[in-house]
Amino acid sequence: MSRRLEDKTILVTGASRGIGAETARILSERGASVIAQYNTTQAGAEAATAAASERLLLRADFADPTAPDALWEEAVAWKGRIDAVVCNAAILPSVAFDAPAAEWEETWQRALRVNTLAPSTLLRRAVLHHLEHGGGIVVGISSWAAQRGSANPGLAAYSASKAAFAAALKTAATAYAASGLLAYLIAPGVVDTEMSEAAALAAGGAEAVSAKLAMREWVPPQDIAELVAVLCEGRIRHLTGATLDVNGASYIR
Numbered sequence: 001m002s003r004r005l006e007d008k009t010i011l012v013t014g015a016s017r018g019i020g021a022e023t024a025r026i027l028s029e030r031g032a033s034v035i036a037q038y039n040t041t042q043a044g045a046e047a048a049t050a051a052a053s054e055r056l057l058l059r060a061d062f063a064d065p066t067a068p069d070a071l072w073e074e075a076v077a078w079k080g081r082i083d084a085v086v087c088n089a090a091i092l093p094s095v096a097f098d099a100p101a102a103e104w105e106e107t108w109q110r111a112l113r114v115n116t117l118a119p120s121t122l123l124r125r126a127v128l129h130h131l132e133h134g135g136g137i138v139v140g141i142s143s144w145a146a147q148r149g150s151a152n153p154g155l156a157a158y159s160a161s162k163a164a165f166a167a168a169l170k171t172a173a174t175a176y177a178a179s180g181l182l183a184y185l186i187a188p189g190v191v192d193t194e195m196s197e198a199a200a201l202a203a204g205g206a207e208a209v210s211a212k213l214a215m216r217e218w219v220p221p222q223d224i225a226e227l228v229a230v231l232c233e234g235r236i237r238h239l240t241g242a243t244l245d246v247n248g249a250s251y252i253r
Helices: 018-029 042-048 067-079 101-132 153-179 194-203 206-211 221-232
Strands: 009-012 033-038 055-059 084-087 136-141 181-188 243-246
Touching: 009 018, 009 067, 018 033, 018 042, 018 221, 033 042, 033 067, 042 055, 055 067, 067 101, 084 101, 084 221, 101 136, 101 153, 101 181, 136 153, 136 221, 153 181, 181 221, 194 206, 221 243
Parallel strands: 009 033, 009 084, 033 055, 084 136, 136 181, 181 243
Antiparallel strands: none
16 A cells, blocks of 8 residues: 655545545555544544544534634644645535525525635635645545536535635636645545435435436545545646546546
8 A cells, every 4th residue: 555645744624424534544544644624523533534643633613714714723733734635525505596585595605605715715724834835735625516517406506616616726726836836626426425315315316316427326435535645645746727527427528
């Protein structure tokens, strides 16, 4: 097993389940010192980082506008340096276009707070930190919905909020490429997670969703995590700014 991450300190948000948990697990197994952010499920973050030689578990609720900055301060204080940040935490709120105005507004506010503003704040802090320390890595976990929209009209807020962060990350990648910032965006399709299972209910169930995919199967979270681990090594410098589609040929651009 590769140990190329032994000298890296990596912050992973949403590390207690799904893609984030699998990412934290693989980074831990490959030698990284992992800072695992979670909100409600500490046990999940603990299990995901069980193999880490060094780990720090931090609770942060990104619905709180002060949480991202507080998380960053705690994370940096641990070792004084963060080599890579994996912005993965997200929510999947649903609201119909014909919902009451108050419900529409509240859902969009939650989506933008957690999926856009929180990771964008961490992106800003990471950029400033990396500029001070001669470079670093940011990996954003997006969605194919950020590029093509969602087939479910109830997920317009989710799609838009993920697209907004994608644009912020690409902007940072372009602006600071010459200063050593490496920023990558991963856009998964239907990943085998609890979040996807919940979304599938509105689309006729898991079998109905699978039938529309080119490979007739959902993306394993490990596929995303393996890609994150490679990017965090920092060896593929000229891929910075790229959007990496991981959807089993179901959406080809």
